[in-house]
Amino acid sequence: MDTLTRLEQTIATRRAASPDESYVAKLHARGLEKIAQKVGEEGVETVIAALAGERQELIGEAADLLFHLLVLLGAKDVALEEVLAELDRREGMSGLAEKAARSE
Numbered sequence: 001m002d003t004l005t006r007l008e009q010t011i012a013t014r015r016a017a018s019p020d021e022s023y024v025a026k027l028h029a030r031g032l033e034k035i036a037q038k039v040g041e042e043g044v045e046t047v048i049a050a051l052a053g054e055r056q057e058l059i060g061e062a063a064d065l066l067f068h069l070l071v072l073l074g075a076k077d078v079a080l081e082e083v084l085a086e087l088d089r090r091e092g093m094s095g096l097a098e099k100a101a102r103s104e
């Protein structure tokens, strides 16, 4: 099993833990808005690290972003597999053709 799929499963399990013992449970206790806000914050921190940080900072922020994105997808009942299937669907299409197909 790959890392993101394992993490998705861990997140699903930890949702039921005590918010005092689990960051995932704590985020869920704070609600969808807080989870979505964290994705936004980590996105901004990733951008800042890419533009002004060291390579290792970018790796750390990208990991935070992927983790919080998986928490958000789980909270909305969207499986990682569904996102990967969407990427698979786009594979081989040029980015410009994909954009045109989306706006049809």
Ligand SMILES: N=c1c2ncn([C@@H]3O[C@H](COP(=O)(O)OP(=O)(O)OP(=O)(O)O)[C@@H](O)[C@H]3O)c2ncn1[C@@H]1O[C@H](COP(=O)(O)O)[C@@H](O)[C@H]1O
Pocket: 007, 010, 011, 014, 021, 022, 023, 024, 025, 063, 064, 067
């Ligand atoms: N990959 C991660 C992971 N990446 C980042 N983080 C946490 O994300 C938080 C981000 O820090 P911030 O300063 O942005 O957030 P904060 O200090 O809580 O402040 P707020 O904005 O939430 O108020 C830190 O507490 C990190 O520990 C993570 N927490 C958990 N995981 C994975 O999730 C698993 C389950 O974790 P628990 O739910 O804590 O058991 C772990 O075993 C890991 O595999």
